[in-house]
Amino acid sequence: MSVFLLRLSRDYMDMDKCAEEREKGNQAFKDMKYPEAVQHYTEALRRGPPAINPEAHKLYSNLSASYAKLCAYPEGVKVRIREVICCTNA
Numbered sequence: 001m002s003v004f005l006l007r008l009s010r011d012y013m014d015m016d017k018c019a020e021e022r023e024k025g026n027q028a029f030k031d032m033k034y035p036e037a038v039q040h041y042t043e044a045l046r047r048g049p050p051a052i053n054p055e056a057h058k059l060y061s062n063l064s065a066s067y068a069k070l071c072a073y074p075e076g077v078k079v080r081i082r083e084v085i086c087c088t089n090a
Contacts, residue, residue: 001046010063022059029066037066057087 025040026088041063060083067076 002034012046013049013052014047015053018044018053021047022062024068025059025062029069031064032069034069036065038063038070043068060086 018057021040021044025037025044028034028040030034041059044062045059045071045079048056048059053059060079064079067073067079
């Protein structure tokens with residue numbers, strides 16, 4: 001990975017935007033708009049990855065639940081594995 005891309009990704013991280021996306025994901029899940037919830041939780045993880053977000057495991061859990069509601073079980077399992085890795089490395 002180039003230094004430019006690494007810097008760009010660090011600049012992209014923003015805990016306020018992470019919280020906004022999490023809330024949008026929560027609302028979409030409540031409204032049973034699961035594809036939207038997946039998009040919002042994914043963006044929240046991009047904005048607040050485990051390296052800077054001690055609550056990232058909750059985002060993984062929410063993302064996995066959204067995939068389960070879509071019957072996208074392989075994707076949900078992959079997310080759960082990332083959640084376990086996130087929690088054990090914390």
